Amino acid sequence: MCACRCGIRVHLRDGKIRHIDGNPAHPLNKGVICAKGAAGAMKQDSPARLTRPLRRKAGAARGAGEFEPISWDEAYALLEERLGRIRATDPKKFAFFTGRDQMQALTGLFARQFGTPNYAAHGGFCSVNMAAGMIYTIGGSFWEFGGPDLERAKLFVMLGTAEDHHSNPLKIAIAKFKRDGGRFISVNPVRTGYSAIADEWIPIRPGTDGALLMALCHELVRTGRTDAEFLAQYTNAGYLVREDDGRIACAGGSPQDNPFRRHDQLWWDKASGAPVANHAAGAEPALDGSYRLADGTPVRPAFALLRERLAGCTPEWAAAITGIDAAKIRALAEEMGRTALEQSFELPIAWTDSWGRRHGSVRGNPVAFHAMRGLAAHSNGFHAVRALSILMTLLGTIDRPGGFRHKAPFPRSTPPVYARLPQAGGAVQPGLPLAGAALAFPAGPDELQVDDAGRPLRIDKAFSWEHPLAVHGMMHNVIANAWRGDPYPIDTLLIFMANMAWNSSMNTPEARRMLNDKDASGEYKIPFLVVCDAFQSETTAYADLVLPDTTYLERHDVMSLLDRPISEFDGPVDSVRVPVVPPTGECRPFQDVLVELAGRLKLPAFTNADGTRKFRDYADFIVNFETEPGSGQGFLIGWRGKDGDQALLGAPNPRQWERYAENNCVFHYAMPPEHQYMRNWNRGYNEWAVEMKLRRHPDPVVIAIYAEVLQGFRLAAQGRGPAKRRPPEAWRARVEKYFDPLPFYYAPLEAQAVDAAAYPLAAITQRPMAMYHSWDSQNAWLRQIHAHNYLFVNPRTARAAGVADGGWMKLASPWGEVRCMARHSEAVEPGTVWTWNAIGKSPGAWGLAPGANEFTRGFILNHVIAESLPDGTSNSDPVTGQAGWYDVRVRISPA
Numbered sequence: 088m089c090a091c092r093c094g095i096r097v098h099l100r101d102g103k104i105r106h107i108d109g110n111p112a113h114p115l116n117k118g119v120i121c122a123k124g125a126a127g128a129m130k131q132d133s134p135a136r137l138t139r140p141l142r143r144k145a146g147a148a149r150g151a152g153e154f155e156p157i158s159w160d161e162a163y164a165l166l167e168e169r170l171g172r173i174r175a176t177d178p179k180k181f182a183f184f185t186g187r188d189q190m191q192a193l194t195g196l197f198a199r200q201f202g203t204p205n206y207a208a209h210g211g212f213c214s215v216n217m218a219a220g221m222i223y224t225i226g227g228s229f230w231e232f233g234g235p236d237l238e239r240a241k242l243f244v245m246l247g248t249a250e251d252h253h254s255n256p257l258k259i260a261i262a263k264f265k266r267d268g269g270r271f272i273s274v275n276p277v278r279t280g281y282s283a284i285a286d287e288w289i290p291i292r293p294g295t296d297g298a299l300l301m302a303l304c305h306e307l308v309r310t311g312r313t314d315a316e317f318l319a320q321y322t323n324a325g326y327l328v329r330e331d332d333g334r335i336a337c338a339g340g341s342p343q344d345n346p347f348r349r350h351d352q353l354w355w356d357k358a359s360g361a362p363v364a365n366h367a368a369g370a371e372p373a374l375d376g377s378y379r380l381a382d383g384t385p386v387r388p389a390f391a392l393l394r395e396r397l398a399g400c401t402p403e404w405a406a407a408i409t410g411i412d413a414a415k416i417r418a419l420a421e422e423m424g425r426t427a428l429e430q431s432f433e434l435p436i437a438w439t440d441s442w443g444r445r446h447g448s449v450r451g452n453p454v455a456f457h458a459m460r461g462l463a464a465h466s467n468g469f470h471a472v473r474a475l476s477i478l479m480t481l482l483g484t485i486d487r488p489g490g491f492r493h494k495a496p497f498p499r500s501t502p503p504v505y506a507r508l509p510q511a512g513g514a515v516q517p518g519l520p521l522a523g524a525a526l527a528f529p530a531g532p533d534e535l536q537v538d539d540a541g542r543p544l545r546i547d548k549a550f551s552w553e554h555p556l557a558v559h560g561m562m563h564n565v566i567a568n569a570w571r572g573d574p575y576p577i578d579t580l581l582i583f584m585a586n587m588a589w590n591s592s593m594n595t596p597e598a599r600r601m602l603n604d605k606d607a608s609g610e611y612k613i614p615f616l617v618v619c620d621a622f623q624s625e626t627t628a629y630a631d632l633v634l635p636d637t638t639y640l641e642r643h644d645v646m647s648l649l650d651r652p653i654s655e656f657d658g659p660v661d662s663v664r665v666p667v668v669p670p671t672g673e674c675r676p677f678q679d680v681l682v683e684l685a686g687r688l689k690l691p692a693f694t695n696a697d698g699t700r701k702f703r704d705y706a707d708f709i710v711n712f713e714t715e716p717g718s719g720q721g722f723l724i725g726w727r728g729k730d731g732d733q734a735l736l737g738a739p740n741p742r743q744w745e746r747y748a749e750n751n752c753v754f755h756y757a758m759p760p761e762h763q764y765m766r767n768w769n770r771g772y773n774e775w776a777v778e779m780k781l782r783r784h785p786d787p788v789v790i791a792i793y794a795e796v797l798q799g800f801r802l803a804a805q806g807r808g809p810a811k812r813r814p815p816e817a818w819r820a821r822v823e824k825y826f827d828p829l830p831f832y833y834a835p836l837e838a839q840a841v842d843a844a845a846y847p848l849a850a851i852t853q854r855p856m857a858m859y860h861s862w863d864s865q866n867a868w869l870r871q872i873h874a875h876n877y878l879f880v881n882p883r884t885a886r887a888a889g890v891a892d893g894g895w896m897k898l899a900s901p902w903g904e905v906r907c908m909a910r911h912s913e914a915v916e917p918g919t920v921w922t923w924n925a926i927g928k929s930p931g932a933w934g935l936a937p938g939a940n941e942f943t944r945g946f947i948l949n950h951v952i953a954e955s956l957p958d959g960t961s962n963s964d965p966v967t968g969q970a971g972w973y974d975v976r977v978r979i980s981p982a
């Protein structure tokens with residue numbers, strides 16, 4: 088049901104759902120199920136179900152929720168005409184944004200084929216800092232693409248992770264880890280969920296994790312508790328950085344293996360006292376010192392620059408920022424370093440590295456980490472996550488047993504090249520697909536999506552100079568930018584499964600006002616709004632056209648390797664859903680709707696040479712679509728080939744869905760042990776990964792302690808460097824500051840802009856275990872767990888403000904005020920208040936009765952969050968565009 092993608096069994100009687108339980112044979116959750124999963128029957132029968140296509144009644148205001156039912160034929164005809172007209176004239180006037188769905192490979196393909204760059208899912212709101220910060224550093228990231236190996240870890244450190252995150256699989260793993268004697272430390276402002284069962288809770292002020300992580304790195308480097316061999320061989324710690332322009336010195340050869348990444352960077356060889364190509368036979372790189380190349384250019388190893396950067400990041404410095412005692416920071420660093428180095432072990436698994444050297448074993452340094460939105464959802468999150476990635480690297484824990492391990496299709500290059508944005512000159516063209524992917528990982532300024540004057544090409548301003556590495560797009564900017572017509576007006580906004588009039592916007596009242604606002608001629612500023620959802624949300628009320636989606640129990644779905652699979656550490660795993668009950672009313676799976684529209688619009692990938700449509704429906708598309716004709720690569724990796732006897736690649740198999748259904752809806756490809764570790768630099772794995780189309784190139788993924796990609800942007804801001812593009816004057820200083828090739832800590836942008844004395848508290852939210860985003864207030868069983876929410880306040884803080892336990896209070900930020908109820912709690916650090924996300928609802932939504940607790944006693948924090956800062960810039964990370972919605976500063980008083 089949710090993004091954890093656990094396997095379930097649905098038990099029917101007389102065609103009706105009687106009971107749902109976890110599937111013991113499923114590799115992810117092994118039979119464990121959560122409250123949301125077990126309550127799926129009530130979701131199916133929810134009074135909030137949308138069951139017919141609806142059109143806003145003529146003359147009815149948006150938001151009033153006054154609709155008339157129409158047929159699917161009418162809905163399709165309306166969309167075909169409107170979207171066809173947009174595609175034939177100016178495809179970028181169609182914007183397509185989705186929530187936490189499981190079909191981004193399909194929605195992204197649709198957008199690209201349509202020809203619009205204005206596409207993204209919700210990642211810019213959620214945790215893009217986590218994805219980008221790690222992928223640009225180590226070539227992989229947490230959750231779907233990697234995680235802690237708790238089977239072999241001895242110490243597990245979790246930062247900023249809500250209790251529903253990665254849910255059942257992580258809970259199973261932590262339970263076993265603790266039974267086996269592992270030590271679990273949680274760093275979090277709030278002690279609930281995972282933190283409540285940690286052996287040690289370290290409360291921290293929100294938005295300051297970067298300072299803690301820098302101080303931990305400082306301590307490890309100062310005390311020498313680092314894995315020096317790992318740093319020298321597998322990271323760019325020994326690469327020589329030119330002091331004149333901050334670029335990495337190269338031998339001057341042409342790129343090998345990978346045309347986008349060169350591998351001829353220089354080391355300073357300790358023995359010969361001369362620069363040599365990295366990994367030259369017998370060479371050992373210096374990690375410290377200052378040197379000169381033959382032409383006199385001064386250079387320093389990247390590690391020396393890191394050491395210098397860390398010098399001022401003392402525990403005392405971090406203590407003043409984080410609220411954690413300096414002695415505690417020192418002790419934590421010591422515990423990490425000692426565990427990694429003194430409890431290290433070898434697994435007898437022989438493997439060959441990218442430079443042809445044979446190793447007899449794989450080493451494990453048993454310290455594992457996990458982190459998520461608590462680190463990410465701040466405007467300083469990218470550098471905090473870079474610092475975390477470097478901390479993990481100093482300890483030598485990347486893709487090693489007991490540390491962080493990748494999951495297929497990762498690792499990938501830093502940054503990946505499997506998809507590329509339209510290159511310079513690849514303008515949006517009427518009637519044609521986009522000349523590149525809508526979302527990818529830019530490697531430099533010349534890949535930005537800006538025009539010759541440096542203005543953004545996307546409606547959300549992702550990949551612009553304001554947010555160059557916005558690799559997940561910026562859903563949270565769409566409504567405000569489209570309303571302003573900045574950088575241009577759009578015609579149609581299609582929203583799938585994203586509650587953008589409520590909890591998926593940073594400033595809820597403003598977003599609702601903008602959706603309803605008209606220009607001087609009486610036309611809505613966002614002319615046409617299409618919303619597809621299974622349930623009546625706050626957002627559906629604003630739609631001009633509502634498309635009723637099926638539930639997860641009524642449709643086919645895939646958790647694809649082209650998207651976000653459920654891979655395990657030992658190999659690629661994908662899975663499917665198959666329908667267990669027929670669609671309710673006239674509901675249609677959104678995937679079928681997209682395939683139908685793509686056929687009607689004759690998008691090339693969905694159309695035969697003779698103009699007829701290629702795919703009957705989504706199920707047919709999944710079986711028969713190939714990324715390139717004849718490539719054998721499709722959405723599913725199991726039972727490929729005509730006879731179903733091939734894995735990963737193979738011709739389409741007409742019985743593929745049946746084969747998955749017969750196998751608990753899962754396909755698991757276990758790799759040989761020699762391919763399961765050290766994959767960044769594992770020659771055998773990387774050659775196999777290229778053969779299987781998991782990677783484009785077999786070259787090593789060297790960990791970027793020093794991120795030359797960031798330096799490329801900084802040089803452009805300084806008016807030099809190889810990139811042709813330079814930022815406009817207005818963005819130069821910002822790009823130069825934040826595109827630092829080494830991580831650094833700065834206070835979140837909002838904290839810099841707000842009077843800290845007037846708003847002394849940080850306010851954050853997290854998702855509860857029993858509710859998924861805003862989707863579960865329509866579920867009668869789950870409402871018995873949460874129908875309203877409190878603001879949790881440390882008793883000391885509450886008493887000082889005169890706020891009683893259970894009393895009504897005002898929560899004010901510089902941007903707004905909301906009334907809520909207080910709950911005193913020792914499980915939150917005194918400078919933070921927090922609440923559950925999206926329990927409070929808007930009257931009239933979710934099929935709830937008038938006067939429901941969600942309206943009268945619940946609230947959402949988004950009422951006091953701003954989407955823009957006082958200087959007019961987006962309240963987002965200046966590198967990635969991640970929404971800084973955990974940065975809001977507040978004060979409290981009795982109401």
Ligand code: SF4
Nearest residue numbers: 089092093121123124
């Ligand atoms: S965690 Fe998500 S996928 Fe797993 S059982 Fe619960 S609702 Fe279902």
